[in-house]
Amino acid sequence: MPASIVDRLLAPALIGQDPTRVRPLWDRLTGLMRERGHLTGHQADALAAVDIALWAFPASPAAYLRPDLRAHRAF
Numbered sequence: 001m002p003a004s005i006v007d008r009l010l011a012p013a014l015i016g017q018d019p020t021r022v023r024p025l026w027d028r029l030t031g032l033m034r035e036r037g038h039l040t041g042h043q044a045d046a047l048a049a050v051d052i053a054l055w056a057f058p059a060s061p062a063a064y065l066r067p068d069l070r071a072h073r074a075f
Contacts, residue, residue, distance in 0.1 A: 009033075014050070
């Protein structure tokens with residue numbers, strides 16, 4: 001169930017956004033969830049998974065494929 005929440009609700013809101021701007025993205029995603037009254041259970045799990053992925057992105061191999069993001073490495 002959390003995977004479908006990510007696929008249908010959260011991922012579309014992230015497409016085209018800068019993955020290094022975690023706080024504004026998190027605010028946007030929590031706003032989407034709050035509008036629907038979904039801040040507990042599977043919805044909270046889905047939001048937590050996306051939040052962890054966003055914080056981990058700068059240290060991931062995918063970040064090296066984007067030269068404009070190399071300055072944001074976590075290490």
